[in-house]
């Protein structure tokens with residue numbers, strides 16, 4: 001049995017980005033059940049992140065804003081946005097890993113077991129030994145399922161296609177608009193170039209992973225009606241799952257990416273979180289590899305270090321408020337009104353780059369746009385008490401800082 005320092009199961013953005021970094025120091029094996037370097041997703045991100053993580057060669061389109069449309073209002077979220085060529089991002093990371101002698105195999109992870117101080121990974125065609133297994137198999141990871149590790153899960157379920165012959169007023173606009181607000185179903189448009197566009201239907205659902213295929217008919221009806229001449233180049237489908245796990249690591253196994261619930265509840269989005277966190281994750285793994293601390297507790301510490309508690313608390317609030325949007329037909333307007341109330345600051349929400357001061361203002365503005373008396377009935381009691389506590393905390397803090405500013 002061949003030995004690797006680290007086996008990475010799953011070659012999506014989480015697995016490939018971790019491999020690109022960790023292959024600088026360790027002997028790495030990447031296992032991917034589909035053709036390595038491919039994905040059925042599409043990612044928008046930001047120019048500064050493309051520069052910081054040396055992914056400029058994968059930029060397909062640059063835009064100056066994201067347009068959010070709601071039934072009665074719209075919001076232009078000004079930012080230096082980019083839409084990546086997603087296959088190219090994966091190829092770049094895969095090539096970086098390979099150039100550091102990482103091995104990429106087109107094999108499916110089946111199971112693992114402990115053998116002395118190592119673990120043995122079984123695939124559909126072979127067995128390998130390693131000191132550490134990184135599970136980046138996404139939300140359907142068999143390790144998560146077998147160990148019943150998912151505590152809470154909510155999903156944005158997505159189905160669409162990369163299309164040609166699309167006729168749009170502004171073909172290079174990054175855009176989100178309602179398809180059926182009452183059903184909490186929306187359309188996302190990620191331009192790829194002047195002639196090709198990624199278009200998808202997406203739906204927010206609670207307590208489920210959902211099934212992307214359930215949106216197929218809605219998506220096709222939308223395309224037939226509004227873009228009758230458009231042609232499908234390739235299918236986009238998947239889910240953006242957020243939630244919590246009972247454990248973020250097991251003995252000699254750590255979760256990274258969707259399998260580690262890295263997607264925030266209300267914003268940010270999964271690929272972007274992976275992009276922002278993969279170097280910190282790799283640093284954490286280097287440390288535990290160096291000290292040979294690959295037990296559950298030490299690995300959980302690496303995973304927890306990627307989560308900022310203030311931001312998570314804020315996202316819990318946004319998550320609870322999203323119940324309001326989901327339960328109230330036609331109330332998506334509230335979300336876009338809140339973005340307008342935040343003005344130029346709204347982008348930090350989508351970026352998931354929040355300071356405590358920003359969180360405080362955003363909470364008070366959210367409370368101003370959506371009256372608390374109207375929403376509290378829809379918030380579960382346990383969230384309600386938490387949110388109330390946060391408001392009191394923010395109000396006291398803002399009073400104190402007003403006092404300090406005027407003093």
Ligand SMILES: Cc1cc2nc3c(=O)[nH]c(=O)nc-3n(C[C@H](O)[C@H](O)[C@H](O)COP(=O)(O)OP(=O)(O)OC[C@H]3O[C@@H](n4cnc5c(N)ncnc54)[C@H](O)[C@@H]3O)c2cc1C
Nearest residue numbers: 010012013014033041044109138238257258269270271272
């Ligand atoms: C249509 C769409 C649009 C999106 N838009 C954005 C966006 O604009 N911005 C953003 O930040 N995020 C976006 N996301 C979310 C983003 O794509 C995900 O958060 C991200 O892909 C998660 O990456 P991951 O590597 O953790 O998991 P995945 O992308 O799910 O990758 C898991 C990989 O593991 C492989 N695998 C699974 N099981 C096995 C096995 N047994 N053996 C070997 N390999 C296995 C899978 O084939 C897959 O390649 C979008 C998602 C979709 C579907």
